[in-house]
Amino acid sequence: MDSDFGIPRELSPLQQLRSQYQPQLPPCLQGTTVRVEFGDGTTVAKAGDAHIIARAFPHTLGQPLAHFLRATAKVPDAQIITEHPAIRVGIVFSGRQAPGGHNVIWGLYEALKVHNAKNTLLGFLGGSEGLFAQKALEITDDVLQTYKNQGGFDLLGRTKDQIRTTEQVNAALKACTDLKLDGLVIIGGVTSNTDAAHLAEFFAEAKCSTKVVGVPVTINGDLKNQFVEANVGFDTICKVNSQLISNVCTDALSAEKYYYFVRLMGRKHSHVALECTLQSHPNMVILGEEVTASKLTIFDITKQICDAVQARAGQDKNHGVILIPEGIVESIPELYALLKEIHGLLKEGVHADNISTKLSPWSSALFEFLPPFIKKQLLLHPESDDSAQLSQIETEKLLAYLVETEMNKRTKEGTYKGKKFNAICHFFGYQARGSLPSKFDCDYAYVLGHICYHILAAGLNGYMATVTNLKSPVNKWKCGAAPMTAMMTVKRWSQNCGSTSIGRPAIHPATVDLKGKAYELLRQNEQKFLMEDMYRNPGPVQYDGPGADVKAVTLCVEDQDYMGRIKKLQEYLDQVRTLVKPGCSQDVLKAALSVMASVTDVLSTISSSSTSGQQFA
C-alpha cells in the first residue's frame, strides 16, 4: 500500500519551478530565537458548555493563548526559548487531502533542522492507519525534494480521518511511546483536530510525554473561529473552482441555451460556494445556511429557481449558472429527516433494499417521490462523522430534474412561455482537491509548519498552530497557538421523551455567518448577479506577476484578527494597572473603579445573553 509514498517523481516544468519556490517567513519566525508570550487562560465560546468541556478535558482546559514574537520584541513577560535539545516528532495526514498539506511537513522539517540538526521528523505512511501500525518514513531533504509546494497528500498518503475509538487512541499512544516521540502533529479539518484535542488530553492523562499539535488543513474552510481565520487548501480550491465556474458562465453566455447546475465539494456548510460566488459571479447560489435559516423545503428551492428561470426568460435570457453546495442535502429539513431515518435503519442492520418499507409515512412519501438515481444515493452508508456521503449524492441532478419538471408543467399550464429549459449538471470536487497549491496556501502551510515546532519547543500540549492577520502581506502575519479546547462546543438533541442528549465536546464546523460582511456583499449583489450576467473570470491560479498575490474575498472582507484584538485588550488592562498603582491619587482610583464597574457590568450582561447565539457553534 505504501510502497510508492515519498518516492521522487518526474515533475512538469511548472512543478519544477514551484518546487524551487521558497515561502517567506514572517519576521517573528526568522532566525533561531523566538519569544513566546502567554496570554490569559482561555475560556470556551459558550458559557453553558463550560462544565461539560471541563469534565472531558481536566488536563488541557483553560490553557493560555501563546504568541510568538521576534527576539527583539519589547514584551517584558515573554519567554525566550534558548535550549533546543534534540526532539523526535511524528506527523500524520489525518483529514482529507487539501492543497498545501505537504508544506506543513516541509515547514516543520525546516524549523526542526534549523534549531537542532539532530531533530528527527517521522511521517506516518497511509494516514492514521500508518500511525496505528507505526509505519513511518523519516523525512529528509531528499524525500521532500519533489513535494515542496506540490498538491495532494501523496508524500505520505491518507486513509480515514479518525483517531477516536479506544483501540485507536491506544494504538496512537503505543506508537508515540514506542517511537519515543516528543511531539505528534495532526493535519486535518474539524474532525481530525477534535480527535487531536481528545488525544492530547488522553496522552496527558496517561502521562505520555508526547505533545499533540493540530494544524487547520481542510478545503472546506469550516475550521473557523476566534483563533483561526482560514484553512490551508481553501484558497486554492476556491480559485480552481471559481475558474471552472467562470468558464461555465462564459460558455453559457456564448451559446445561450443551457442552465448549468454546479455542485461544489465543501461538506456540510457553504463556505466554498460563498467564496466561489464572490469570485465568479454566477447567477445564483443556494447557501445551506440560508436554507436552514428560512426552513426552505426542496419544493421552495425548486420554486425559487423556476421563478428565476422565468424572470430571466422574460428578458430573453435562456441560460444561467446555479451553484449548489454539496451539503445542502443536509440543510433541507425533510431531506435531512429522511437521511436520518435511513442512517438509523442502516445502523440497525436493515439492508438498503428493505429500507423503503420501514420509513415513517412522511419520509416514505418523500422517498417514493424522488427519482431512482437519488434514492440509490441516499441509501449509501454514512461517513465516519455520521454525515451523509455528500460527494456521492447528486443534488444538482435532483434540482435540475425538479426544475425541469416544474418548467414543463408551467409551460403546459401556459404560465411560462419561454424557451424549453435545458440543464447540464456538473460536480466540481475531486478535480480541484489535488491541485498545485496557490502561493497563499504554500506560504500559509509552510508558516504553520514552523509554528508547530515552536509549540513543541515551548512544551505545549493540545494546541493548534494559528496565523492571524492573514489578509495582510506575510511580513505582517501574527503567529501563535491556541488551546483546541477553547474552540470546543457541545451539541444537544432533544429526544423523543423530552430528555436531552449531549454530544461529545468537539470543534464543530463553522456555518457561513449570515450577519458577516462576506454574506452582506453577496446580498448586495445577488439581484444583479441573477439578472445581469456579471460573470467574472478570476482565471487560472497564477504564480508569477500581479495575479499571484490575490487572496480569497471572504478572507479580505472580514475584520478578523481576533488574536490581535485580544492582545490589544491585554495592553489596555496592563496600562490601567500601571496608571492605578498603589500610591495613585484618590481621584484616579475612584474614576478607575467607577469606569471598571460599568465595563464589568456591561460585559457580564452581554456574555450571559450571547451564550446561545455564537456563530461558530
Add this chain to the structure above:
Amino acid sequence: MDSDFGIPRELSPLQQLRSQYQPQLPPCLQGTTVRVEFGDGTTVAKAGDAHIIARAFPHTLGQPLAHFLRATAKVPDAQIITEHPAIRVGIVFSGRQAPGGHNVIWGLYEALKVHNAKNTLLGFLGGSEGLFAQKALEITDDVLQTYKNQGGFDLLGRTKDQIRTTEQVNAALKACTDLKLDGLVIIGGVTSNTDAAHLAEFFAEAKCSTKVVGVPVTINGDLKNQFVEANVGFDTICKVNSQLISNVCTDALSAEKYYYFVRLMGRKHSHVALECTLQSHPNMVILGEEVTASKLTIFDITKQICDAVQARAGQDKNHGVILIPEGIVESIPELYALLKEIHGLLKEGVHADNISTKLSPWSSALFEFLPPFIKKQLLLHPESDDSAQLSQIETEKLLAYLVETEMNKRTKEGTYKGKKFNAICHFFGYQARGSLPSKFDCDYAYVLGHICYHILAAGLNGYMATVTNLKSPVNKWKCGAAPMTAMMTVKRWSQNCGSTSIGRPAIHPATVDLKGKAYELLRQNEQKFLMEDMYRNPGPVQYDGPGADVKAVTLCVEDQDYMGRIKKLQEYLDQVRTLVKPGCSQDVLKAALSVMASVTDVLSTISSSSTSGQQFA
C-alpha cells in the same frame, strides 16, 4: 437574445492584465506591405475523390497555395499588394466555442484598420442565425476592449454550426449582398469550414463578390491536414483538462481507494485525450482510433480495464485514472450500429419510447443489456452533423458500471482477490471550453485574424487562413492560405443491395494518426503509465514566467510544416530549372533527365498506392 453581446463588462484582475497583452506578429505580417507568393495549383488528398470534388467545386477547385512574405523577402514572383481600398467584412462564430475565438476578430480588426481606416468589420450576433437575420454589430475599439485575449464566444455569441440548406445559403448570400460585404470570415471547426467552402463555391457561381474565408477554431483539434497544424482552442482545452486530470491523479494517489473514469470532450476522435495523456500521464487511455483499428467490443474494453485493475491490485495499487474520449461510443462497433439504428428510427419519426421494440435482434439484445441511464442517453436525437449527442452520453459511467460488475464477478469466482473496486466518474467538457485562452491560442488566433485580411486583400475566395511551423517561436511562424477544396475528401458507404452511397465532399475530421510520433510516444510509455503512477501535473495555465510558453506535446513531436516543405520542393524545382537552362552542357541535361525520370516514376507509384491510405481522410 443578443441584447448583451459585445457589452463592456467587469474584468477580474487577471482578465484585465490579459486584456492588455499584445500578441506578437511574425515578421511577414508586420508593417503595411506584405508580399503574396502563389504556389502551384492544389490537388486533393485522395486521387479517387478528385472527379467528385471537381464536380462540386467547378469555380474554387485547384486554386494555388498562397504564402505571405515580408515586403523585403527575395522572391521574384511574389506580388506586393499596395492598393488597399476600403472594404467591408463580416465575421461569424459558426462552430462551438473555443478559447481564442475573440482574438481572430481582434486580429482581423487590427489588420483592417492598419491598412485603411475606412475598413469596416461587422460581427454577426448569435452565430449563423444572426448572419441569416442580418443582425450585426460594428466592431470597434470600444467593443473589443474587454474581450481581447478572453475566452468564450460571448462577444458575438453562437447558435448552430450550420450554413448548409438551400434556405440557409440563400439567406447568407442575401445578407452579404445587402450588407455589401467584400468578405465573410467563418470561424469554426470541420463542419463550419466545410460549409464555408461550399458557400464560397455557391457565391462564385452566383457571381456574388463576397469572398469567403475559413478559420480553424475548434477545441477538438481534428481540423488537421497537410496545411493545418493546429486549431485555435485545442492548446488551452488540453492544458485546462490536463491540469484537472493531474489533480485527480494526485487525489487518487493520496487516498488510494478510487478509480477515476474521466470522459473528455473532443467529438468523434481522440486528439484531446491523446494530448492530455501525454501531458498528465494517467494510468490508461482508451483511444477511439485504437478501438476502431482493433475492432474492440465494449466487452473487450471492459476486460482490458479489469485486467489492468487486477494487475495493479497485484502490486497493492487500488486506485487509478482512466481517460475516455467522448467519441469512443461511436468507435465501438456494436454501439455504433445500435446508434445508427436508433437515429434511423428517430428520423422515421418513431417515438423514443417505442424504439426498443423496433430494433434488430442484435441491437435489441445489446440495448436491453445496457443500464437504464445509458439507454435514455442513446435515445437522444443526433446532432446537426448526424453524430450522436456525445457530450450527453455518459460512457464513463457505462464503463465504470461494466467494470464494477465484472470485478465483482471475478471476486465471487475467486479469480480476483484484491480490494473492492470503487469508481468515481467525471466529464470534463463545458468547464474548460470557456477558459481564458493560453498565450499560444491568443497569439495563434490573433495571427490568423491578420491573415484573413491578407487573404481578402489578395482577392482570394474559398481559402482557409493557415500558420505553419507553429512549434517554433512566433517570429518563425509561416503564414499562408490554402484552398479549402484541397482539404476535402469523400466518404462512401456500401448499401444493402451492393451499391455505394457517396457523401458530400467535406473536410472530414482527422483521426489520431496511429503511425504518428505522438502515438508512438504514448505506446512507448503506456506500460509505465499503467503500472508505475508516473503522474505529472502541468499545473494551471500560466501567463507569466517560463511556464507561459509551453506548447502542446502532440504539436511539438510531429514533423509538420508541410507548407514549408512544399515551398522547399518548389525551390529545388526552380534550382533544377535554373541549372538546366537551354545552353547547359549535354552531360548536365542527360543527368537531369535520368534522375528526374526516376523521381517521377517513384512518385507516381507512391501516389497511386496511397490513394486509400491517407490519415486525414
